[in-house]
Amino acid sequence: MNIGVPKEIKNKENRVGMVIAGVRALTHAGHKVFVQNNAGQGVGITDDDYRKAGATLVGTAKEVFEKSDMIVKVKEPLPEEYPLLRENQILYTYLHLAADERLTKALMERRIVGIAYETIQPSDGSLPLLAPMSAVAGRMATQIGATYLQHDHGGKGMLLGGVTGVERASVVILGGGVVGVNAAKMAAGLGAHVTILDVNVHRLDYLADIFKNEVTTVYSNSEQVEKAVLNADLVIGAVLVPGAKAPKLVTREMVSKMQPGGVIVDVAVDQGGSVETCRPTSHEHPTYTVDGVVHYAVPNMPGAVPRTSTYALTNVTLKYAMMIANMGWKEAVARDEALRKGVNILNGKVAYRQVADDLGLPFEPVRV
DSSP states (O other), X not given: OEEEEOOOOSTTOOOOSOOHHHHHHHHHTTOEEEEETTTTGGGTOXXXXXXXXXXXXXXXXXXXXXXXXXXXXXXXXOGGGGGGOOTXXXXXXXOOGGGOHHHHHHHHHHTOEEEEGGGOOOTXXXXXXXXXXXXXXXXXXHHHHHHHTSGGGTSOOOOTTOOTTSOXXXXXXXXXXXXXXXXXHHHHHTTOEEEEEEXXXXXXXXXXXXXXXXXXXXXXOHXXXXXHHHTOSEEEEOOOOTTSOOOOOBOHHHXXXXXXXXXXXXXXXXXXXXXXTOOOOOSSSOEEEETTEEXXXXXXXXXXXXXXXXXXXXXXXXXXXXXXXXXXXXXXXHHOHHHHTTEEEETTEEOSHHHHHHHXXXXXXXXX
16 A cells, blocks of 8 residues: 655644654555655654655655555644545544534545544543543643743743642643543642542542542532632643534633633643633644633644654554555454544545534444
């Protein structure tokens, strides 16, 4: 199979879809890998590194798409990339379609095979290709929140952990999954007062067990969310419903009642956001203020730490890329139920029910 790795073009997106180990594994298996010039520059991988590993370097994204049966990316295609896709071409990347009707319809029109990292799901319910980026984003959320709580960034002028004799900051984390756990680790480690809200009682039991008295766990409902948010210095949106739009847990009214200089970091923004006042921003212009509250809502947060993120991501994506390349997508999804759940677009239709439901589009399941 011919596999293409284009350079990412999203704002400040320095990750790359494949590292040297991936190129070596695929070329040793008899496949051909086309990498766009400078695709790995942001993570310190040179064109010569790729060449030595067996890749063929090409000058433009157009050439990569033209030569490849499967495109391996990090982020969803942007509008200027839509025309480069062709019928039956495999697109293997993060898609987050439930929050992007325009992209979904464009991929349907191009009649590609769209396999989304974020919905590949084994029988245990885990999301192995989303987990490493969720871990990165969770840890970053606390770092970023701490930065924007500084007065010079529009915040209250608070140190998360305070100092002796001075009150520490209150960090509220909505969602106790991978993002929430990693955000809590960082916040608790810095000495903040941390509260995690979740609707899964078993998950709350687990969190209480691992964090002991360092973190307060609260069952999430509208009353408890409002109470927590109104007393928070930093709110981290870490809610995930696989493949679906994030529920709006924090209302505009709640935000208006927060103290000026408070900070919201909504990691769920790539799925539509869990805060009513949040809208996608970029690394170049990451924040805006609503009612005196600083909002940070960058959809590709891990792009700011591309070296860590790229290697963490490709550790988990290569397995399925190899399966698809070696067997072809049809046999691969027939054999692997987890990979089958990753198919979001097929034959011009939406093949993942939650995306179809959220966007009001017809659903047609994968049949193998």
